[in-house]
Amino acid sequence: MKDRDEGVTITAYPNGPLIVRGDVTILDVEGRAIPRTRRTVALCRCGASTIKPLCDGSHKLVGFCTEEPAGSS
Numbered sequence: 001m002k003d004r005d006e007g008v009t010i011t012a013y014p015n016g017p018l019i020v021r022g023d024v025t026i027l028d029v030e031g032r033a034i035p036r037t038r039r040t041v042a043l044c045r046c047g048a049s050t051i052k053p054l055c056d057g058s059h060k061l062v063g064f065c066t067e068e069p070a071g072s073s
């Protein structure tokens with residue numbers, strides 16, 4: 001039996017989404033599979049997407065930043 005996580009990677013892009021590559025099933029809170037048409041999918045982590053959990057590019061419009069502003073630490 002093939003391991004579901006085989007070859008799956010998740011990359012956190014600076015100021016952007018989580019890019020998921022590989023054969024994974026993404027479920028909604030009810031446990032229903034979210035349809036995928038590609039092996040690579042972008043998951044929103046800024047909260048602004050209109051197609052959550054997928055990224056729609058809104059992170060650019062809202063100025064999502066993954067790095068702390070200079071002098072904040």
Ligand code: FES
Nearest residue numbers: 044046055058059
């Ligand atoms: S990370 Fe792209 S819309 Fe949220």
